[in-house]
Amino acid sequence: MELTLLGTGSPLGLPRPDCPCAVCARSLGTRARAATALLVDGALLLDLAPGAALAAARAGRSLVGVRQVLLTYPHDGPPVELPAGLPTAGRVPDGRELTLISGHRVRAVPMDSPGTGYEVVSPDGERLLYLPRGGAPAGLADHQEPYDLVAADVTGRPDALARLRAAGAVGPGTEVIAVHLDHDAPTGAELDRRLAAAGARAVPDGTVLYPGEYSDPPEVPRRTLVTGGARSGKSVEAERRLETFPEVVYVATGGTREGDPEWAERVGLHRERRPGSWRTAETTDLVPLLAGEGPALLVDCLSLWLTDAMDRVGAWDDGVWAESGREALRERTAELVAAVRATRRTVVAVTNEVGSGVVPATAAGRRFRDELGRLNAAFAEECEQVVLVVAGQPLVLRG
Numbered sequence: 001m002e003l004t005l006l007g008t009g010s011p012l013g014l015p016r017p018d019c020p021c022a023v024c025a026r027s028l029g030t031r032a033r034a035a036t037a038l039l040v041d042g043a044l045l046l047d048l049a050p051g052a053a054l055a056a057a058r059a060g061r062s063l064v065g066v067r068q069v070l071l072t073y074p075h076d077g078p079p080v081e082l083p084a085g086l087p088t089a090g091r092v093p094d095g096r097e098l099t100l101i102s103g104h105r106v107r108a109v110p111m112d113s114p115g116t117g118y119e120v121v122s123p124d125g126e127r128l129l130y131l132p133r134g135g136a137p138a139g140l141a142d143h144q145e146p147y148d149l150v151a152a153d154v155t156g157r158p159d160a161l162a163r164l165r166a167a168g169a170v171g172p173g174t175e176v177i178a179v180h181l182d183h184d185a186p187t188g189a190e191l192d193r194r195l196a197a198a199g200a201r202a203v204p205d206g207t208v209l210y211p212g213e214y215s216d217p218p219e220v221p222r223r224t225l226v227t228g229g230a231r232s233g234k235s236v237e238a239e240r241r242l243e244t245f246p247e248v249v250y251v252a253t254g255g256t257r258e259g260d261p262e263w264a265e266r267v268g269l270h271r272e273r274r275p276g277s278w279r280t281a282e283t284t285d286l287v288p289l290l291a292g293e294g295p296a297l298l299v300d301c302l303s304l305w306l307t308d309a310m311d312r313v314g315a316w317d318d319g320v321w322a323e324s325g326r327e328a329l330r331e332r333t334a335e336l337v338a339a340v341r342a343t344r345r346t347v348v349a350v351t352n353e354v355g356s357g358v359v360p361a362t363a364a365g366r367r368f369r370d371e372l373g374r375l376n377a378a379f380a381e382e383c384e385q386v387v388l389v390v391a392g393q394p395l396v397l398r399g
Contacts, residue, residue: 001126007049009033010182043102059206072132111135126212133180136160146171149211154178155185166246176200221385228389247295290339296346
């Protein structure tokens with residue numbers, strides 16, 4: 001199967017006409033994207049982009065051999081403008097199958113939102129799944145055969161990728177291509193980094209792909225530390241890194257605090273952001289979790305883990321600290337770091353940067369600041385990737 005991406009952007013393209021936003025301002029040259037459209041083996045056109053014939057010519061392809069044009073999105077307005085010589089565009093009812101004269105088999109995949117997805121099987125058996133903008137498959141059966149390539153709205157509907165992985169439709173060898181890219185996602189290197197964390201990638205308009213051929217999948221870091229100051233966006237960044245995983249255990253180290261409505265509001269906001277399929281474990285006992293088998297872990301956060309650890313060894317008291325607290329805390333920290341080193345689970349941990357602000361006024365406060373700095377450095381040393389978040393912008397320090 002030969003797949004030519006005539007466009008990879010949203011229906012309005014990127015940059016959007018007359019949009020003054022920063023992403024649109026930077027979406028120039030190879031970062032500019034026409035509306036998403038896919039040409040399959042020169043015979044099947046999925047969706048239409050303005051100037052589709054010119055886009056095909058720039059990619060060294062032609063639309064002369066197209067025998068079927070299928071749309072993914074509802075179209076209730078004026079007739080779609082087709083390049084000369086192309087057959088009338090239409091949609092296939094959900095669940096129906098077409099066999100084209102070229103030998104391709106096309107099945108309409110039901111979505112959870114208006115639109116139609118298409119499964120395309122080539123005469124040689126390569127399998128492609130193309131999903132519409134803002135859509136995720138509905139009613140997937142478990143243990144499906146993995147597709148060779150999936151083209152989907154990864155930035156707009158990351159949960160669609162999670163569903164496909166849970167059903168077995170996306171496996172380790174599946175190439176995932178992000179399409180329908182709009183200005184609500186970053187561009188350039190930050191887009192590449194975010195997609196790589198999801199096991200996906202973006203390609204320029206005009207790229208030709210061959211589903212089923214070997215390609216190096218994006219390397220997904222197995223252990224990641226996300227650090228930053230208060231309200232920097234570090235928790236959002238950590239959650240974003242796991243939103244395409246079918247299962248995640250969210251480890252809340254802060255627990256609950258009776259009689260503290262402000263804390264309850266913070267916890268509620270975090271819960272509302274998380275996908276409904278995630279499980280929550282309120283605990284500071286991280287070592288058994290890291291040692292066990294299971295889905296990905298999101299630990300939020302290490303600073304609250306350290307607070308609990310200092311409580312347990314009496315490290316806030318100067319006398320206890322000098323006598324036994326220092327040694328006891330270092331043992332707990334070393335045990336946690338060793339568990340991170342040995343874990344086989346995917347882990348994303350959140351921590352705070354507290355050493356760049358005002359020097360704490362008390363000895364106990366300075367002790368916490370120093371020990372958190374030591375913990376962060378030791379934990380980071382065991383991670384494939386370390387990210388610093390400043391003003392909502394992630395800066396990759398390692399990996």
